[in-house]
Structures are given as C-alpha cells and as structure tokens.
Amino acid sequence: MSGDILIRADQLSVGFQIGKGLFNKQILKAVDGVSVEIEKGSFFGLVGESGSGKTTLGRAFLKAVPITGGHARYDDGEVQYDLAELAGPQLKDYRKRAQLIFQDPYAALSPRMTVRDIIAEPLEVMGLTGSRAETDERVREIAARCRLNLEHLRRFPHAFSGGQRQRISIARALVSDPKFVVADESVAALDVSIQADVLNLLKELQRDLGLTFMFISHDLSVVAHTCDHVAVMYLGRLVETAPTRTLFHAPKHPYTKALFSAIPSLDPDDRGKAQKLEGEIPSPTNQPAGCKFHTRCPYAVDRCKAEEPVLEHADAQGHDVACHRWRELFGAD
Numbered sequence: 001m002s003g004d005i006l007i008r009a010d011q012l013s014v015g016f017q018i019g020k021g022l023f024n025k026q027i028l029k030a031v032d033g034v035s036v037e038i039e040k041g042s043f044f045g046l047v048g049e050s051g052s053g054k055t056t057l058g059r060a061f062l063k064a065v066p067i068t069g070g071h072a073r074y075d076d077g078e079v080q081y082d083l084a085e086l087a088g089p090q091l092k093d094y095r096k097r098a099q100l101i102f103q104d105p106y107a108a109l110s111p112r113m114t115v116r117d118i119i120a121e122p123l124e125v126m127g128l129t130g131s132r133a134e135t136d137e138r139v140r141e142i143a144a145r146c147r148l149n150l151e152h153l154r155r156f157p158h159a160f161s162g163g164q165r166q167r168i169s170i171a172r173a174l175v176s177d178p179k180f181v182v183a184d185e186s187v188a189a190l191d192v193s194i195q196a197d198v199l200n201l202l203k204e205l206q207r208d209l210g211l212t213f214m215f216i217s218h219d220l221s222v223v224a225h226t227c228d229h230v231a232v233m234y235l236g237r238l239v240e241t242a243p244t245r246t247l248f249h250a251p252k253h254p255y256t257k258a259l260f261s262a263i264p265s266l267d268p269d270d271r272g273k274a275q276k277l278e279g280e281i282p283s284p285t286n287q288p289a290g291c292k293f294h295t296r297c298p299y300a301v302d303r304c305k306a307e308e309p310v311l312e313h314a315d316a317q318g319h320d321v322a323c324h325r326w327r328e329l330f331g332a333d
C-alpha cells in the first residue's frame with residue numbers, strides 16, 4: 001500500500017458468547033486476529049463464503065459490534081480514533097463519519113416515511129443541521145447526487161423500483177457526509193442490469209466525494225470490476241489480500257483459487273475445468289486445528305493439520321497470503 005491509511009486493523013477479533021448457563025458457555029469467534037489496512041479513497045473489497053466473518057468485520061469497523069481483541073485505528077486526517085476504545089462523544093462523532101449501505105433496499109426503508117424524511121432522519125437524529133430549511137437543502141443536494149428527482153422526495157418507498165430504492169438508501173447513508181462507507185452486499189438483491197447502474201453510481205460518488213468504501217460481496221465478478229484491493233476471508237481469518245488485478249491473475253491461496261474457479265466462464269473450453277470447492281465451511285464454534293481450510297483443501301499435508309499459517313508477504317506490492325505451501329504450489333505464477 002502506498003497511500004494514506006484510513007483504517008488499520010491489528011489482530012482484530014470479534015467474539016460472541018453463545019449458550020446459556022455456567023457450564024454451557026461458548027465463545028463464537030466470528031473474526032479472529034485480522035490485520036489489514038484500508039487505504040484512503042480506495043474501493044476495498046471483502047469476499048468469502050457466507051459464514052466467513054466478512055459482515056462481522058464490516059460491522060466491527062463501523063463499531064456496530066464490540067471489538068473483543070486487538071485494535072483498529074481510524075485516521076481521516078481530521079480525527080484519529082482507536083475503534084476498540086471508542087465511546088461517548090467520540091463514538092457519536094464517528095457515527096457520522098462511518099456509514100452502512102444495507103443489502104436489501106426493500107427492507108431498509110420504512111414504508112410509512114416519505115423519501116425526504118428517510119434521507120433526513122440521520123441528520124435529525126445526529127443533530128447535524130440547525131433548521132428544517134437547512135435539512136431540506138442538504139437532503140436535496142444529496143438526493144440530486146444520487147440521481148433522484150426532487151419530486152421523488154414527497155413520495156413513499158413503495159412507489160419505487162429496486163434500483164431507485166437502493167439510491168434512496170445510498171443518499172441516506174451519505175447525507176451525514178461520511179468518510180468511510182461499508183456497502184454490505186449492496187447490489188446483491190438487484191437485477192443484473194440495475195446492479196451496473198448502482199455500481200457506477202457508487203464509483204462516481206467515491207471519486208467525487210473522496211469516499212473510502214469497504215465493499216462486501218460474495219460475487220467475485222462484481223468485485224473484480226469495482227474494487228482496487230481485495231481481501232479474502234475464511235472462517236474469521238484473512239487468507240489472502242492483494243491489489244485486485246494481482247489477486248485475479250495470480251491468486252496464491254488454494255481457497256482463493258477455488259472461489260475463482262467457481263465463477264462461470266463464457267469460454268466453452270474452460271467449462272468443466274473448475275476446481276470444485278468440496279464440503280461446507282466448518283462451524284465457527286467447532287473450528288479445525290491448524291489451517292482452518294485443511295478440511296477442504298486438496299493440497300493439505302500433515303503440517304496443515306497441526307500448525308496455523310500466518311499471513312505473510314508474497315510480494316512488496318501488498319500481496320499477502322496465509323498458506324504453508326503457497327511457494328511450492330503457486331509461487332511461480
């Protein structure tokens with residue numbers, strides 16, 4: 001990474017206590033020892049199967065779930081916060097700087113509120129504007145940026161298509177003028193033709209407003225076309241991270257390879273060559289010893305079952321990988 005870092009996580013963990021009673025307590029480690037840097041002004045992708053911990057990591061960066069281990073440092077040039085310790089007025093300030101765009105534009109918008117009130121609500125809750133006229137001006141400004149007609153502001157969400165509703169969700173997330181936005185599967189519920197439109201809007205907003213995005217997705221083709229840098233998660237750990245081009249052209253972790261080979265190819269010669277990802281991701285409450293991927297990895301050896309690999313530099317351009325065998329298997333890519 002070469003630019004300024006907006007968020008730097010160091011051995012970040014998020015655990016939840018599950019089970020009741022004195023003898024039945026268990027800790028579910030949804031995120032376990034993640035170290036990662038998110039560059040200012042970047043579109044940072046986070047991928048992995050469902051259950052990999054990517055949504056929880058996004059929530060931890062928004063301070064929406066408690067950080068139970070390690071650190072995450074936020075520095076936008078105006079303020080610096082240790083997210084693990086954040087509370088009181090600083091947490092209130094952070095809420096306007098870090099926002100979430102929800103996955104489901106149908107469930108995220110109250111059917112009883114007008115579009116104007118939906119977009120204005122964060123300003124009113126956080127007390128960011130002094131008068132109704134000021135609030136209206138800000139709502140109109142962000143609505144126009146999100147390509148909503150001003151006449152839409154008087155209507156209710158049911159009058160809109162999925163793409164328009166997602167633009168309302170985006171306007172609501174951006175109305176407080178955040179620096180950091182987590183977009184969690186934000187185009188997954190939309191038709192493919194509408195996805196492109198919303199992704200183009202997000203890229204335009206990122207560029208024009210100088211935003212930093214964390215884009216969480218299970219759809220690798222969307223990530224490939226949108227993100228500058230991608231991190232791959234498996235069972236709460238980061239297993240590989242690299243600039244997008246590097247990751248897609250020369251992945252070095254067997255899990256990343258398997259994820260990529262599952263992308264449908266338009267080339268008939270490629271079909272049938274996919275390396276199938278066998279089995280299910282293990283339960284976070286019952287994790288295998290050693291490399292967490294060894295129960296599904298076709299290259300696993302005895303060492304993999306006993307010793308957990310650490311994330312190490314594969315090159316000096318931000319490509320890191322956590323696998324005992326990446327050099328012998330894929331080092332020459």
Ligand code: SF4
Binds near residue numbers: 255293300301322324
């Ligand atoms: Fe596979 Fe072993 Fe590498 Fe894990 S450490 S990904 S089990 S080869």
